[in-house]
Amino acid sequence: MERSDKDAVRAKLARSIGKEPTYEEKKRRKERAKQRRSLGRKREAPTLDDDEEPRPGRPRRTAHGNDATRDGCVVGIVRASVRVRVDGVEVDVAPPRELALAIGDRVRLAERSGRMRIVELEPRRTRLARPDPADPRRELVLAANVDVGVIVASVVAPPLVAGLVDRLRLALERGGVRALVAVNKVELLREGGAEAEELDALVAEWRALDLDVHRVSASTGVGLEGLRASLDGRTSVLVGHSGVGKSSLANALAPHAELTVGELAVGANRGRHTTTAGRMLELGADTWLIDTPGVRQFGLAGWTAADVRAAFADLASFASDCRFRDCTHLVEPECAVRAAVERGALGARRFESYARIARSLASD
Numbered sequence: 608m609e610r611s612d613k614d615a616v617r618a619k620l621a622r623s624i625g626k627e628p629t630y631e632e633k634k635r636r637k638e639r640a641k642q643r644r645s646l647g648r649k650r651e652a653p654t655l656d657d658d659e660e661p662r663p664g665r666p667r668r669t670a671h672g673n674d675a676t677r678d679g680c681v682v683g684i685v686r687a688s689v690r691v692r693v694d695g696v697e698v699d700v701a702p703p704r705e706l707a708l709a710i711g712d713r714v715r716l717a718e719r720s721g722r723m724r725i726v727e728l729e730p731r732r733t734r735l736a737r738p739d740p741a742d743p744r745r746e747l748v749l750a751a752n753v754d755v756g757v758i759v760a761s762v763v764a765p766p767l768v769a770g771l772v773d774r775l776r777l778a779l780e781r782g783g784v785r786a787l788v789a790v791n792k793v794e795l796l797r798e799g800g801a802e803a804e805e806l807d808a809l810v811a812e813w814r815a816l817d818l819d820v821h822r823v824s825a826s827t828g829v830g831l832e833g834l835r836a837s838l839d840g841r842t843s844v845l846v847g848h849s850g851v852g853k854s855s856l857a858n859a860l861a862p863h864a865e866l867t868v869g870e871l872a873v874g875a876n877r878g879r880h881t882t883t884a885g886r887m888l889e890l891g892a893d894t895w896l897i898d899t900p901g902v903r904q905f906g907l908a909g910w911t912a913a914d915v916r917a918a919f920a921d922l923a924s925f926a927s928d929c930r931f932r933d934c935t936h937l938v939e940p941e942c943a944v945r946a947a948v949e950r951g952a953l954g955a956r957r958f959e960s961y962a963r964i965a966r967s968l969a970s971d
Contacts, residue, residue: 675718676715684709692887700724714727736749736908743906747908750885753843754784757787758775758847760772763802765850769960770964772813774964778905780918790821792825792851841893844896846902850901860888861889885897885900910968915965926944928943929941
């Protein structure tokens with residue numbers, strides 16, 4: 608059998624088993640397509656399918672248009688869901704894979720098949736960020752769109768870590784957040800003791816840097832009214848070392864919150880991590896408070912040595928007399944900053960805090 612005859616046989620078999628439409632079927636299909644065009648049938652508008660993901664800062668079209676989207680604020684995050692406040696009601700939605708959300712983020716949501724989904728992340732006005740422990744080259748945002756950062760420290764249990772206060776202050780101010788310090792557990796201070804004298808010296812140093820300081824006690828209520836007044840009408844975030852009493856302070860400021868409070872680890876002068884995920888609490892009209900997990904240490908995301916020198920303005924006032932214009936104030940000869948420390952014109956603790964941060968950046 609010739610090749611052409613074989614091809615004809617194959618074509619006939621294909622038509623007989625329905626693999627290839629006949630001439631008449633093709634003609635009928637063309638007629639139906641012509642009728643659809645004559646009726647002006649249009650393609651349906653694109654929809655946001657359940658398996659589609661939003662893009663940061665870019666709205667997605669929905670079947671109902673822009674009117675279907677609603678504004679919301681992220682008030683809680685756990686691994687399996689994101690809690691968003693929408694029109695005064697809190698709803699749980701699935702976390703979008705393409706967006707790294709933080710407490711305080713402003714988002715837009717759309718409803719499809721009875722489920723709310725985050726379709727857009729609004730630009731952040733302010734932020735508190737640190738390096739991601741899983742990848743220090745990436746920035747991890749702990750809280751967004753906050754006005755005040757409350758650096759919580761304690762005086763005895765655990766002891767006050769002034770260097771951490773310095774780091775947190777730098778991170779807050781870099782993110783556009785006004786920092787203040789709340790020294791908690793002041794009821795544990797012994798009048799005239801070494802801890803009380805150390806605290807007095809630190810408070811004087813911080814206030815000289817225009818840093819607002821509140822001495823408070825979450826257990827007795829001392830100083831809470833003044834702190835509450837500083838937070839009134841603002842969105843604030845609590846941040847500090849593990850065990851300093853952030854959750855206790857949040858409960859004292861917002862009694863309805865009933866956050867879990869942890870105890871210090873037995874045999875160690877460090878606190879337990881009680882808060883495992885951030886949460887936004889309502890304190891009053893237009894007043895919100897974010898409680899964050901405690902930190903053991905706090906790195907500075909995206910900082911350079913020059914950034915740190917500029918942030919320590921009290922050191923910069925002496926730096927103009929250094930021999931080298933780019934003096935790091937660590938090892939160079941004829942350093943005016945170290946000379947100021949030696950003669951007592953600049954506080955030794957303050958300089959050591961700068962030096963630790965500068966060395967940590969150099970070792971990264």
